Amino acid sequence: MKKIRQQMRVWMTKNMQLPADVMMDLPRITMIGQLHIYIENHRGVLRFSNQELRLLLKQGQLLIKGDQFVIKTILPEELLLEGRIDQVIYLNEQ
Template identity: 75%
Template structure:
């Protein structure tokens, strides 16, 4: 099955069956609590971690988080909990 056809089927199933888009379309789920915590699910790997930057690989593109005093509280194969002062969250479509 072509990738284009597969995407159309997933979009249709998501809308008609009221299924969560993040699960059906393999999208990341990002949950923030103020600017102190960020929880990311469904990423494809850690690319960069510094005390002021976190970069994750996504199925399509990357997620870049900038700030200060970063600490990884939880790191699992597809989930990350980051604490610190979050200044910027960017989706890079590269």
């Protein structure tokens, strides 16, 4: 049943021109230079330190590396991180 639902979402996204992040629960990442990153549609914080943020996504994880990290805003599915961002890595589920 999940496979049919996923195929239907992909079809609707392609043929009805609906935004993929809404239809398929994909993360939306907005980055301003190396200073700010705003992430929507995450499932929670797995790890946070001064140099690393790891978020759980519906499929996989998002790893952000850098320095001087401060979480400015955190809501159930949204997060605003400030600091020097060096890497943004998407980790697939294995």
